[in-house]
Amino acid sequence: MSEETAAAPAQAQAAGEDNTAAPPKIPAAPLGRFASYHAKLEALKGINTRRDIVERDLLMELASVNLERLSEFPLLETERFSLFDIMLRRSVDHPAHIHVKNWIENFIVAVNRHAKATINQDQTALPRLEFEVAAAEAILIKCLQALTFQAGLAKDNLSDAIIARHGEQAVQRIDEVSETAGFGEPYFKALIENFAFGVVQAAYKELIAAKRTRLARDGQFLTMTFPFDEVLSRLAGTDKTIAQTRLQEKFAAVAAAPESARTADILAAWLQSGEHKALAWVKGRPDAAHLARIVTMDTVAGQLAAALAGALSGNAADETGGGAKQSDPAADAVCIKDQAAASACGAAIGLDCLKNDFTRALRYFEPRETATIVAPLGVFAPAQVEAVLELLYEFQFLHILRERGESECGKFAIRILRNRRLTPETLSVMAAVGLNRIRQKQLFEPDPDAEGILLYKIKTLPDLDNACTLLNFDERLSAALRQAFETAPLKIEFAVVLNLPKIAKVTTNLSAKVGEILALFGVKP
Structure with a gap:
């Protein structure tokens, strides 16, 4: 089985270290992690906790004890909780959700069985059960990792587009919104209110005060013309180059490097092939290539590309964060495909949920106008986000006139x-x-x-x-x-x-x- 196993401390996130490029192996068996799962599950069972709360808390525990294996995982609790909420609740109508739900269920069952075997000191069953927990754990980590990548990219690209239009003074307000709103409708709504509604309203008043409108009569009609250039020219903007985040650089590197670009192409074809039962929903999606690029950011991508080419190699024991050994190449291939499928599901539910959240944040507009505004949103790519911002300004100006x-x-x-x-x-x-x-x-x-x-x-x-x-x-x-x-x-x-x-x-x-x-x-x- 394959799963990246960086052993850098959790503080590496804040320090800016890249813990996915060449992950070191975890030298010890994962009994510490497993013990944490046992304790959390036992505590939840002891107070008759609802099943959905069990799923949420155990998923949070998984993330907490595996921070060194999650690249670019947010530091803000509001953003972390948003990611868990997407996986567990907000993606419930997504076709990939049933598979995410099953993976979480499998993890809970595996932890429960391993806990019982540990208590009973069942030395015969423990190696197999350790492998099952590690396998279920790796799948969820991959799903959460891709979700983290997608949410982070959407946020970074939107922030850059806003800063390009409104200048560096926008950074502080964007950070304030992030601290309180996480990822989701409240986040998008706050940004829209701050950087579209209020700004366009102020620009309209300045335009009128400067007497920049034109009046012209044509037969039976009198026309007032409002130059929209005057509105855009009143946005502060910036002439400085906006530096990319580590996450944006990683995403760009996938397309820039020939080897990773080939891997992304292989994965895009595999995602749409329907070979994996968890990916039936991918076929026909116009953003399959984007999902493949997200998957390719993870170390499992190259191993899957090799597996698809019939060149799988490696020891699964070292690839599950210290789980039990599994040396069967066929089983390794299945595990790799499961992890890649989980990664694709995580990217997709992140992308689609955030697009839905953005759409809901536009309820201020008429449905037809909202559809027009979100049409270019695509995968939250920089050019797409900039086009959406432009439409937001236009329709807000139209709303003011109405x-x-x-x-x-x-x-x-x-x-x-x-x-x-x-x-x-x-x-x-x-x-x-x-x-x-x-x-x-x-x-x-x-x-x-x-x-x-x-x-x-x-x-x-x-x-x-x-x-x-x-x-x-x-x-x-x-x-x-x-x-x-x-x-x-x-x-x-x-x-x-x-x-x-x-x-x-x-x-x-x-x-x-x-x-x-x-x-x-x-x-x-």
Whole structure:
């Protein structure tokens, strides 16, 4: 059997030591750990504790006595409790939960049997039972380890995105939220309230005070335009490089190193193969490659890749934290696969529960808007989290407009205008492949709010392709324009469009009524 067995002290977590790269073997038999399990289980049985409490407390005991085998396990009790809560309660509707539940049950049964054999001094049964406890223990450690990795990555990537937008002063508030909220809905809700709702509300007031809105009449409609750039420009931001955490570096290293990247590919295929009964739910998941990368961060990954290639070797005695010896290669392979499956389950329940928690933290928005906001969230990757933050700012601004105009909601419509931009840097590239000034005027117009920036006149990629054909652009220029269009930054504006005929039906003084509606938004005629 295989299971990483680092013997570094628990304090290594705080000291910043990496205890997964080359784990030393635990030299002694694990009777100290087993005795802790015996004592905890006996104490719980003695007071007729509910089964769910037994599961929770024994799982907490397992983590407590195996801190040296858990990399990046959080120091904060609130975060630790959140991880246990995900494993035991919040993932109950997840297809992997039944397997996690069974592994916990198996561990409790194995500890109970070993305790009885120890009391009875059953020397015949003890070696086998020691192995069973060590095997069940290793599976739960792998599950908890992957859950820890996934939760930590989600938190680190979200924190980085917030700091990039709000500057270094955001760090203290993020830490305060972490200390009280752990991982879950309260954590996400607190961050959203601090770094989206409040900030956008303040930016709106500054925008109005600076008179940055525009008024324009077009026939029977009067439009107030609010430049969203003005909101984003009021976020502090930072020009400093945000250093990666150890966990982020480990995750990035999986893709960067050819050997671990190959291992991740092998594991991704295995996870989706359905070979292991605990992984039937993985097939068809778009994030299977991500789950495989999480599993690959653990030492069991390389051993599983070798096992799948028919090259399993090693002594299971030293790989279970000091458990009983098991030298059967076939049994070793089964144990390795069980541990890898547990790791994948831990990563998946962590990812899916946190996505559900994030969604619930957005109940402030309408369901359709919430679905739009969380759609890019994916696996909490940096670019995905940044996209979600951008949508949060947009929909919060939209909510402010709706709330301000609620009393007159039937007399106006709110539209979000999105125009693709061509930056000076991209324009230089386009000029080098044949975009002269005449062609430039056919496809672009100046951005009235940003000097040196051009706006695409064309709104869709098919329309751009048609324009390139009609204008007889060569393939090189057409391809460059297409690529620039697909990656172009957006200029976002909010337009509140007043329907003047509809307003006229309910008032005898149209100008005064229009002034009242504009005043709701803080805009003067």
